[in-house]
Structure formats: structure tokens, C-alpha cells
Amino acid sequence: MKLSTKGRYGVKAMFEVALRYGEEPVSIKTISERQNISEYYLEQLFAPLRKAGLINSIRGAQGGYVLSKPPGEITVADILNVLEGPIEISECIDDEVTCARTGYCATRLLWIKIRDSVNQVIESITLQDMIDDYNEIKNNLKKGE
Amino acid sequence: MKLSTKGRYGVKAMFEVALRYGEEPVSIKTISERQNISEYYLEQLFAPLRKAGLINSIRGAQGGYVLSKPPGEITVADILNVLEGPIEISECIDDEVTCARTGYCATRLLWIKIRDSVNQVIESITLQDMIDDYNEIKNNLKKGE
DNA sequence: GTAAATCCTACTAAATTACTCTGAAATGAG
């Protein structure tokens, strides 16, 4: 079970934008260089993020992207929902038809538990939390720990 | 984020075998009919499960598969590890190289939290738990709830 | 002996992933 690059790159990219919240817009080129991701590919990820209202774009020279809300109000779940769709460990959770055949679906409850567990984590972590973690790691490294 | 059919079918199939623990072996044909999964495909799933020591096979007529241990000693994680490999939300967790480039990997901690959360769920649920849940659902239905 | 079953290996069609590319449109700086 793995996230696709869409989700992984998307979160990394949003993190870069979040780091500069309140400052100048961040261009795809900048993110591409900092995170070592293809510009073309990043473009494709930002389109749906913008349409979903998580970021605003500023076109033209010196343009780029800015968060539409403070980093504390954007969760990892918000990002992953846009880029990967909602977490569904198995379509069996929604689709009653296939399960109905065998009477009671034995595994349905299991998939729900896994899904809820993932959702709880990603809904509780905001971009601000990631920034805080990041700063803490940096500080600890400075102190030589 | 979704499980492949390997994982989903595999857990369903193992559940069917677990339901008959202590009784006769369960054939692939039986599981195929009960869970509506291709026999050929099921065969492919049972090979690694057997090699991993989760089930024993009994060849020949009236043969089939039996759990190698009581249902309470086989977790969902055991099954998924064999069929899907270990949960790794991002290879970034193990592979230090790519992360090292950008200094401190900002998302690494996030992937670890998600992975640990999933692992905690699937390691804590055994086939016996699933059987218990299943019986409870059946009982509740009988009582007309 | 025969039917029922596992075992083993190879093959393949379809879908998904992970990009790549081209060109248009907007905009700030000089």
C-alpha cells in the first residue's frame, strides 16, 4: 500500500508554498529545484489544487502560488483528497452489491477500520504542524543532538 | 490509496479458511464460489501464503488448505505483508538518499505517522477477531436489529 | 483407475502511473 507520486509530490509542494506563507508567491520552478521534481509534472498537480481552492495563483513574471488560507487551516487530508481522491481501502465499503452476495461481508469492517485510522491521522495534521516539526528538527540539529 | 485485489481477496480467502479451522480442509473451488473470485487467481494468492507458512496444503482429492496456526495467531498484517509487501506510504521512509538532498525531509515524519497508524490497526486484528465480528453481525441480524 | 485437488510457470490485456511536450495567455520589469 503506497501513495502515488501525485500525493507525495503534492504534499511536498504544498509544504514549500506553506513555508513562504505571507511572503512572495512561490513559483513552480522554485519548488521543482528545491524538491527535485519535474516542472511539467508539478504543473499538473497545481491545477487541481487551485481548482479545489487550496492555493491561489498569480500569473505573469514574478508570479507563482500562495496558500489561500493559513497553513494551520489546511490539512494533509485536504491535499490528498484532491490529488488521490478519498481514501478507500476497498470499494467494498461503499458498494453494497458485491458484498450482498455472500450474505454479510466479513472484511467490510476491517477496511473501515483501516480507512478511519488513516483519515484520523491525515485530518489531524496541518501544514502548520509540518512546519513546526520541520523547525524543531532544524533546531535540534543546530544544537548538535 | 487503495489495497490491490491481492490483498483484498487474500484476506477474504484466509477468512474463509479460518471459518473452518479444525474441520476439513477448504478447497480453492469452495472459496472461489463463496467469494466470487477466479479460481486461477486464487491459486496464485495461496502459493505465497503457503510459502510464508500461514497455511498448509493437503493435495489430492478432498484436499485443500488449512490454517497452520489458530485464527487468533494470524493477523491481517501477516496476510498483507505476504501479498502486498510491507506498508510503505513512501519509499522516502527507508531511502535516505533522495531526502538528504534537500537537507531535512519535511514529509518523512508524516509518512511514518500514517504507516504506523495503519500497521497498528492491521497488526492488532486477527482472523479470530474477524470471525467474532462476523458472528456478532449474524446474531444481531437474527434478533432483527 | 479416476476424479478432485494442489502446484508451477508462463502469458496477456487493460489500466494506471509518471511523466513529457506544445502552445497559448497573462503580467511585471525595463
Add this chain to the structure above:
DNA sequence: CTCATTTCAGAGTAATTTAGTAGGATTTAC
């Protein structure tokens, strides 16, 4: 005004993965 910079939109594509099919060999209860 012009030009470099940047987003925007959509098409194309190679590689990988998924999900299943298939064929034949081997084992064993009856």
C-alpha cells in the same frame, strides 16, 4: 512596447502494475 517569466490547458506516451487466463504436471482419496 517588448520581452522574459510565469501560469494555464490539454494532448501524447513509455513503463509499470494489476488482474486475470491458461496449460499441464503432480498428488491422493475413493
